[in-house]
Amino acid sequence: MLKLIKEILRVGEATLPYPFAPIELxxxxxxxxxxxxxxxxxxxxxAIACPSNALTMVxxxxxxxxxxxxxxxxxxxxxxxxxxCPTGAIVLSSDFELAVMNKADLYEQADYKLAACRECGxxxxxxxxxxxxxxxxxxxxxxxxxxxxxxxxxxxxxxxxRKKDIPKLVSLYQEAI
Amino acid sequence: MTLLTKERTKIGQKYVEAxxxxxxxxxxxxxxxxxxxxxxxVELNSLPEVVEMLYYxxxxxxxxxxxxxxxxxxxxxxxxxxxxxxxSQENNSQDAEKAYVVVRxxxxxxxxxxxxxxxxxxxxxxxxxxxxxxxxxxxVGLPDERRLVLPxxxxxxxxxxxxxxxDYRFRPEPTTEEETYEFIKVEGEGIVQIPLGPLHITSDExxxxxxxxxxxxxxxxxxxxxxxxxxxxxxxxxxxxYDQVTFLADRICGICGYAxxxxxxxxxxxxxxxxxxxxxxxIRTILLxxxxxxxxxxxxxxxxxxxxxxxxxxxFFRVREKTMKMxxxxxxxxxxxxxxxxxxxxxxxxxxQRVKVxxxxxxxxxxxxxxxxMLLETPNIVQRTLNIGRLEPQVARDYSPVGPTLRxxxxxxxxxxxxxxxxxxxxPWKLTYKDGCDVLARTLIRAEEFFESVSxxxxxxxxxxxxxxxxEGFKYKPYQFALxxxxxxxxxxxxxxxxxxxxxxxxxxxxxxxxxxxxxxRYMLRGNMISDAALIVASIDPCYSCTERVTLVDVRxxxxxxxxxxEMERYCRERKDSxxxxxxxxxxxxx
Numbered sequence: 152m153l154k155l156i157k158e159i160l161r162v163g164e165a166t167l168p169y170p171f172a173p174i175e176l177x178x179x180x181x182x183x184x185x186x187x188x189x190x191x192x193x194x195x196x197x198a199i200a201c202p203s204n205a206l207t208m209v210x211x212x213x214x215x216x217x218x219x220x221x222x223x224x225x226x227x228x229x230x231x232x233x234x235x236c237p238t239g240a241i242v243l244s245s246d247f248e249l250a251v252m253n254k255a256d257l258y259e260q261a262d263y264k265l266a267a268c269r270e271c272g273x274x275x276x277x278x279x280x281x282x283x284x285x286x287x288x289x290x291x292x293x294x295x296x297x298x299x300x301x302x303x304x305x306x307x308x309x310x311x312x313r314k315k316d317i318p319k320l321v322s323l324y325q326e327a328i
Numbered sequence: 329m330t331l332l333t334k335e336r337t338k339i340g341q342k343y344v345e346a347x348x349x350x351x352x353x354x355x356x357x358x359x360x361x362x363x364x365x366x367x368x369x370v371e372l373n374s375l376p377e378v379v380e381m382l383y384y385x386x387x388x389x390x391x392x393x394x395x396x397x398x399x400x401x402x403x404x405x406x407x408x409x410x411x412x413x414x415x416s417q418e419n420n421s422q423d424a425e426k427a428y429v430v431v432r433x434x435x436x437x438x439x440x441x442x443x444x445x446x447x448x449x450x451x452x453x454x455x456x457x458x459x460x461x462x463x464x465x466x467x468v469g470l471p472d473e474r475r476l477v478l479p480x481x482x483x484x485x486x487x488x489x490x491x492x493x494x495d496y497r498f499r500p501e502p503t504t505e506e507e508t509y510e511f512i513k514v515e516g517e518g519i520v521q522i523p524l525g526p527l528h529i530t531s532d533e534x535x536x537x538x539x540x541x542x543x544x545x546x547x548x549x550x551x552x553x554x555x556x557x558x559x560x561x562x563x564x565x566x567x568x569x570y571d572q573v574t575f576l577a578d579r580i581c582g583i584c585g586y587a588x589x590x591x592x593x594x595x596x597x598x599x600x601x602x603x604x605x606x607x608x609x610x611i612r613t614i615l616l617x618x619x620x621x622x623x624x625x626x627x628x629x630x631x632x633x634x635x636x637x638x639x640x641x642x643x644f645f646r647v648r649e650k651t652m653k654m655x656x657x658x659x660x661x662x663x664x665x666x667x668x669x670x671x672x673x674x675x676x677x678x679x680x681q682r683v684k685v686x687x688x689x690x691x692x693x694x695x696x697x698x699x700x701x702m703l704l705e706t707p708n709i710v711q712r713t714l715n716i717g718r719l720e721p722q723v724a725r726d727y728s729p730v731g732p733t734l735r736x737x738x739x740x741x742x743x744x745x746x747x748x749x750x751x752x753x754x755x756p757w758k759l760t761y762k763d764g765c766d767v768l769a770r771t772l773i774r775a776e777e778f779f780e781s782v783s784x785x786x787x788x789x790x791x792x793x794x795x796x797x798x799x800e801g802f803k804y805k806p807y808q809f810a811l812x813x814x815x816x817x818x819x820x821x822x823x824x825x826x827x828x829x830x831x832x833x834x835x836x837x838x839x840x841x842x843x844x845x846x847x848x849x850r851y852m853l854r855g856n857m858i859s860d861a862a863l864i865v866a867s868i869d870p871c872y873s874c875t876e877r878v879t880l881v882d883v884r885x886x887x888x889x890x891x892x893x894x895e896m897e898r899y900c901r902e903r904k905d906s907x908x909x910x911x912x913x914x915x916x917x918x919x
Contacts, residue, residue: 155639155702165646177653179675181660202572229575229666234674 340427393455595812672798717864731819
């Protein structure tokens with residue numbers, strides 16, 4: 152008993168003053184993801200990786216928009232989005248005080264324009280994603296001719312590209328025979 | 329990526345040979361998933377005898393049973409009886425070959441029934457009830473035909489885990505307003521069954537206990553759980569891909585989630601023959617032991633609470649905070665670590681973290697030594713726990729309980745020793761077991777394991793090799809399957825996973841440790857006083873907020889008293905004012 156009383160005296164008060172004083176978090180603490188809409192290219196890698204559907208990507212083919220959205224209520228702060236993001240547009244902060252007075256504040260959204268196919272006019276990929284691929288190609292020391300070729304390919308949707316490729320393949324096949 | 333290419337030495341071959349000698353043509357097929365993991369397909373009618381032979385003659389323990397709807401693959405349902413076969417149990421010998429032998433049977437869809445194993449091996453009882461609920465496979469000869477997992481108001485012919493029955497989001501209309509579950513009847517005295525009305529769930533994990541009492545003595549006990557079955561297996565099989573399931577596995581349990589996470593990840597890695605980098609193995613071991621630290625401190629705190637030593641409870645929880653901080657420092661969060669992907673871990677442990685954790689471990693060792701000393705000096709503790717809630721070795725042998733519950737009854741059985749995984753065979757440590765068979769033995773084991781875990785984390789931090797922490801670039805192969813196993817703080821967690829052809833699991837059977845401990849609890853409660861019931865339940869360390877309400881049935885007066893769980897807890901601590909004598913609780917006179 153005496154030991155216990157000594158221990159109680161030694162320890163003193165164990166309760167932290169939080170929330171009246173800030174609480175100390177470990178470095179690398181996983182809090183709310185911060186999305187930078189400028190860096191984001193709307194590639195949807197995060198939405199595919201997200202285990203809990205907190206991140207979703209909805210495509211509106213009529214209006215030509217792709218909407219990235221994040222719902223705090225479903226987020227499990229696992230940082231998979233941060234791991235798979237090719238541009239560093241999502242980084243986890245250490246923010247954990249996420250209660251809000253208005254439910255709508257739990258959602259974040261960002262709209263991205265889609266590019267229309269040069270051939271069929273149907274929207275097929277986010278403009279920024281195409282720009283990102285082009286920028287990568289420009290950095291990869293291709294010849295000017297090859298680059299122009301790639302650029303024109305990027306303006307066409309995969310469906311039309313396939314259709315355009317068929318006659319080419321047929322002629323290649325005939326040549327081979 | 330490195331695949332297991334070296335010539336496999338087959339551990340456990342002799343058990344299969346013995347089966348072949350005795351059952352001959354009834355053994356249809358044999359396939360090896362790992363050097364110590366074999367699946368033997370047997371003829372349906374010989375199932376009970378095969379399992380019985382493995383269990384009682386070759387030192388088998390029932391780890392899990394998985395049902396599987398393999399009609400799209402081979403036209404049959406299948407059952408997998410997963411046994412850890414460990415040879416003779418005499419003198420706790422550690423020499424015999426230890427292997428997982430999985431007995432597989434195929435069940436024709438036009439006649440979905442199989443001979444029940446439970447009459448020969450009681451440990452199968454919950455599994456066979458579950459398989460009947462989830463797959464509609466009838467165990468013929470099962471002594472207990474009540475539902476286990478499905479609620480009373482679930483439609484009769486709807487079997488959730490069959491591949492062709494339902495989407496994971498489907499919620500059928502309730503078929504009844506009443507609870508129709510039949511609790512056991514205690515023979516001789518004619519117990520009246522009282523319907524308890526609609527469920528009243530105040531905690532996150534409710535369960536219903538029914539104690540049959542004669543005066544203050546518990547004659548028998550029955551309980552019903554699964555009120556909050558979450559359908560995680562179905563969710564994983566239909567919605568998540570392999571890496572995402574690791575995060576779901578983290579959420580199976582709020583205490584030992586990482587153990588489930590490792591069990592799941594290793595099951596997939598084993599099925600595909602992926603070799604995890606050694607550093608990742610060490611990191612997993614460290615985190616598993618950090619998890620054990622906080623879990624055992626929680627249970628030791630509760631042990632204080634239930635013997636009325638609440639100051640001790642507070643201090644164990646104060647110290648426990650350090651282990652939670654440790655997890656936060658190493659993983660970025662206090663619980664649901666989310667550290668695994670298939671192939672390794674996501675974060676390395678850096679020097680700063682290592683130094684800090686080592687310092688905290690040193691402090692913890694000192695503080696907990698003092699606290700455990702104070703707990704044992706409390707005059708109450710031995711008096712309240714010695715010879716209370718006895719789990720007789722024979723009952724333990726029959727029901728395959730796991731973890732400290734089993735080790736308290738004299739069995740030196742710990743998966744970390746028997747089937748070493750991660751880095752457990754590379755760091756030295758000492759296994760703890762006791763012969764007391766009572767609440768005291770189980771509590772002392774947890775205290776000793778705490779210190780062993782502290783040392784193990786220290787050794788791992790000092791001895792971990794340099795190198796990568798994640799293997800990438802492997803290919804998933806459809807319909808491969810294997811077991812993953814982890815000794816969680818409460819006993820082994822077993823995951824059986826079969827991969828699919830669409831980047832999703834075909835079947836995921838996860839079994840948490842308490843699942844194996846619940847069926848034996850009935851025998852621990854018998855012959856004890858009501859005032860010790862809460863203490864005994866706590867000694868198996870189940871996910872505890874479960875037991876919201878207890879029904880007492882007086883076998884002599886034929887009274888049924890419904891007591892709120894809080895009151896049972898109070899009685900356990902104070903041992904004054906028996907709830908049976910109190911008029912404050914609804915008492916219903918038998919007709």
